[in-house]
Amino acid sequence: MIALWNDLAGHFHPDSSLDYLPQPQLRTLQLQRLQATVCRAYERVELFRHRMEERQLTPDDIRTLEDIALLPFSEKSDLRDTYPYGLFASPMSEVVRLHASSGTTGKPIVVGYTAQDMEVWRQVMKRTFVAAGLHRGDIIQNAFGYGLFTGGLGAHYGAEALGATVIPISGGNSERQIMVLRDFGVTAICATPSYFVHLIEVAEGLGIDFRQLPLRTGIFGAEPWSEQMRRYIEDKTGIKAYDIYGLSEIIGPGVGAECAHQNGLHIFEDHFIPEIVDPVTGKPLPDGEEGELVLSTLSKEAMPILRYRTHDITSIITEPCPCGRTIRRINRISRRSDDMFIIRGVNVYPSQVEAALMRAERHLPHYLIVLTRRSGLDQMEVQVEVTREMLDDRISELERLQERLTKAIEDVIGLRVQVTLVEPHSIARSEGKAKRVIDKRNL
Amino acid sequence: MKIQQLSVFLENKPGRLSSVCNALAAAGINLSTLTLADTHQFGILRLIVQNWQEAKKVLEDGGYTVTVSDVVAVAVADRPGGLASILSIIESAGISVEYMYAFTVKCDEHAVLVFRFDQMDKAVALLKEAGVQIITADWLKTI
Numbered sequence: 001m002i003a004l005w006n007d008l009a010g011h012f013h014p015d016s017s018l019d020y021l022p023q024p025q026l027r028t029l030q031l032q033r034l035q036a037t038v039c040r041a042y043e044r045v046e047l048f049r050h051r052m053e054e055r056q057l058t059p060d061d062i063r064t065l066e067d068i069a070l071l072p073f074s075e076k077s078d079l080r081d082t083y084p085y086g087l088f089a090s091p092m093s094e095v096v097r098l099h100a101s102s103g104t105t106g107k108p109i110v111v112g113y114t115a116q117d118m119e120v121w122r123q124v125m126k127r128t129f130v131a132a133g134l135h136r137g138d139i140i141q142n143a144f145g146y147g148l149f150t151g152g153l154g155a156h157y158g159a160e161a162l163g164a165t166v167i168p169i170s171g172g173n174s175e176r177q178i179m180v181l182r183d184f185g186v187t188a189i190c191a192t193p194s195y196f197v198h199l200i201e202v203a204e205g206l207g208i209d210f211r212q213l214p215l216r217t218g219i220f221g222a223e224p225w226s227e228q229m230r231r232y233i234e235d236k237t238g239i240k241a242y243d244i245y246g247l248s249e250i251i252g253p254g255v256g257a258e259c260a261h262q263n264g265l266h267i268f269e270d271h272f273i274p275e276i277v278d279p280v281t282g283k284p285l286p287d288g289e290e291g292e293l294v295l296s297t298l299s300k301e302a303m304p305i306l307r308y309r310t311h312d313i314t315s316i317i318t319e320p321c322p323c324g325r326t327i328r329r330i331n332r333i334s335r336r337s338d339d340m341f342i343i344r345g346v347n348v349y350p351s352q353v354e355a356a357l358m359r360a361e362r363h364l365p366h367y368l369i370v371l372t373r374r375s376g377l378d379q380m381e382v383q384v385e386v387t388r389e390m391l392d393d394r395i396s397e398l399e400r401l402q403e404r405l406t407k408a409i410e411d412v413i414g415l416r417v418q419v420t421l422v423e424p425h426s427i428a429r430s431e432g433k434a435k436r437v438i439d440k441r442n443l
Numbered sequence: 444m445k446i447q448q449l450s451v452f453l454e455n456k457p458g459r460l461s462s463v464c465n466a467l468a469a470a471g472i473n474l475s476t477l478t479l480a481d482t483h484q485f486g487i488l489r490l491i492v493q494n495w496q497e498a499k500k501v502l503e504d505g506g507y508t509v510t511v512s513d514v515v516a517v518a519v520a521d522r523p524g525g526l527a528s529i530l531s532i533i534e535s536a537g538i539s540v541e542y543m544y545a546f547t548v549k550c551d552e553h554a555v556l557v558f559r560f561d562q563m564d565k566a567v568a569l570l571k572e573a574g575v576q577i578i579t580a581d582w583l584k585t586i
Contacts, residue, residue, distance in 0.1 A: 205504075386452045386485075391510040393450035393487055393559070394541055395480050421485050423454050424508045 015162070016130045018270045019325040026326060029270055031065050033298035038062050038071070041304045044089035047082060048072075048306065068273060068296060069284050073307045079109035079249060088112050090302040099248055100148045111150075111248050112302040118157070120299050124254035124268045125158020131259045131266065131325075132217055132242040134188055136163035139214075141180060143191040143199075144222065145171040145432055150252025151222050155190045158254065164188075171195060171431040174202040181215060182208055188217040193225040193233065193241070194434030197364065200236055210237035219244055221253055223433040224312075224333045226351055228358035230262075243332055249308055250295050256330060264317045264329030271299050274330060275307070276316055279337045290315040292337055293330060311338045341371060341437060343380045344415060350436040352412045353382060360408035363389060368427045371439045378441065380417040382409060385424050444567050444577045445513040447495045448557070451488040452508045455481055463488060463507065470501040475583050476557070478544040489544070491516070491557065493584050515560065515567055516578040518553040525554060532573050538562050 021029070039059045041048040051072040052058065061070060079087060088095065090112070097113040113121065134140065140159045146152035152170055159166045169180055171191070177199055180186065189196065196218060203210060218233065221244035233241045245265050246253035255272055256265035267274045272295050276285045279292040293310045297303075313336065317329040335349035342348070350369060358364055366385040371378065382405070390401055398421060405419045428435070453459040460479065467474065467490075475491040492498045495511065502509045519525035526545070533540065541559040548555055555578060560566040570577060 386508050388508050388510060391450065391452050391508050393448065393489060393510055393512045395482060395487060396541075398452075398485065398487070399482070421452070421454075423452060423459075423506075425506045426454070 016127045016325075018268075019127060019131070019266065019327050021270065021326055023326050026269060027065060030273060030298060033270075034065065034068060034273065034296065035059065035062055037296070037298055037300070037304045038306065040089050040301070041306060045087055045304070047078060047086065048074075065273070068275065068307065071296075071306050073282060073294065073309050074305055075309050076109065076249065079111075080107050083107050084110040085112070087303055087305070089304055090114050095302050099150045099153075099252065101248055108148075109249065111252075114301040117251070117300055117302050120271055121154060121251050121254055122157040122161045124251065124271060125154050126161040127158075127268060128244050128254055128257035129158055129162050129164070129188075129219070131257045131323075132188075132219055132244075133240075133260055134159075134162060134164060134217060134219075138162075138164040138187045138217075139167065139185055140164050140219075141167045141169055141177070141184070141186045141189045143169055143171055143177060143189060143195065144253075149432075150246070150248045151190075154246070154252040154254055155219070159190075174199055174431075175206070178203050178206060178208060181210075182213055185214050187214050188219065189215060190219040190221075192222045192430075192432055192434070193220040193229055194223065195429075195431055196220060196233060197229070198429045198431075200233070210239070215239055218242065221245060224335055224339075224351055226334070226355050226358065227332065228355055229364055232358070232364045245312075245330070245333065247295075247310060249305055250297055251300065255295065259321060259323040259325060261321060261323055264321070264331050266321065266325050266327045266329050269327040272297060274316060274328070276314070277309075279311075279313070287316045287318045290331075293333075311336045313337055339437070341439060343371065343378045343417075346413060346415055348380070348413050348415075353409055354436075356408040356412040357382075357384065357405060360404050361390060363387070365390065366424075366427045366429075367436070369437045371437065371441050373441045380415070381420055382417055383420045383422045383427060385427055386421050387424065444515070444571070444579065445563060446491065446516055446578065446580050446583065447511050448514045449490045449492065449495055449499055449502070450510050450512060451490070451502060453479075453486045453488055455483060455485050459486075460488065463502065463505075466501055466505045466507075467492070467498060470497070472498045472501060476544075476546040476555070478557075480542065491583065512559065513563060514557050515563065515570070516555050516557045516583075517570060518548075518555055518576040518578055521547055521552050521554040526556060529556060529570070529575060532569055532575070533558075533560065533566055536565065536569055538566050538569075 042059050094114050095112040096115050100108040100110045142155050144151035144155050216239050218239050218241040230241045242258045245256040256267040258265050275294040276291040277294050285291040293312045293314050295308050296306045312333045314330045314333050335351045340347050340349050368383045370381045402419050410416050477490045480487050499509050539561045543558045545556045
């Protein structure tokens, strides 16, 4: 039977039947669940009821799915302001799990799950793995961090629910990661894309070729990454690299996932409603237009979240996917509205710099953007590690390389910035989300 | 007739050159010669060693980016006009020198000139024809 599902290559699979509901049935289910969620939040969460009352709304005003636009937005600051349990809609006696963000900027945010929420999480992560073509028999090395971060445990439960073999290695200790990859017959790995790129480098240093290993699938998420980076990973290692999407405030990983077609991420719409709004005005945008993704939960008990501003920039794809799933897709998250920085009046996203570097060099060098202020003027420096492919023994060629990179970045962002060639391994590697920008302007 | 030169990318920061030399010394690798070309930001350290494969491995294991390129080394009499005579052969054939450096060999009256030309094979043929002594990798092992 497994072989049969395999042959279908990501097509219908019983674990994913909810991915294929006929659209009218899906919309009816969504509306019922939305109404129930609004009721629950209104009755049990003070902040939400207060905001509804300010708008003179009651749960009865939500009659159609479109009425979701009447509801107030929620923001990360709402979770901080009500720290730790202010947005919970279940008594603590029903909350079986807490997770929290790392809290690098002030207080962490805390999220809670009931037993039913945990089951939903397990199921959406299972559907994530099924979409990537994994099944019982796969050996999954889970290099997402375990602990308060939702990535590690979320992927863990989904992989177990699938019946796969899970290696709970967590992030870090790269040489051990490589040893396990090589020795345990690992067929799939979960990691942040930047950490996996680092593992590729470490493996090369150890003389290990990923193409010679059984590894064939990578499940990558927790940070925005580019299509070019996917191509680099796939070319270098021979695996298929899938993008997944999620955030702790909504459930953790398991909000959306790519299927075999790797063309947009299917949102598990029976549990979440995606909307796209103008990031500045908050006005809903029509399908297909790019804007900020706003998410509402439809089945969360412990912490129902309505119209959460994700700050992730994407658009909704309305065309049906050739895989047959009826749940809609969003385009890959190319950037976040809040990792944008402004330099000399120009809006710049790190992903634009990454795309420019890859276009110029056809592979991904490690890079770091450093922002400084010199005599009142903002300076942007892009440090680029010189790889073997880039190195030449002629100074003139290296200066040409520098100019080529400068020009490629200028073509994308419209500014000439300082490109500095640095030695390999001189930029710190991350075991989780990569740090691409250091802003020293406020110091 | 070409020999292999290693080039290492270095940032222009204190201590970078000595760390390369220390890595090679620790591995017991003897340098035939080296030269550093630099800009205000970075430099390229070019090395000729007796066993370039081993040296390359030592440097790569040490985390350096290393590239191997072919250069031509010729021996000329260590007296005025030695370089000029070589250059006139090359220039009259329309070949450009991309870079060059020189070193003298102890216990020998010769200087060794190392060249990278834009047309390597043509340059080698011309120099041979003119009777210039071209140095081989084996010869380097004797100095």
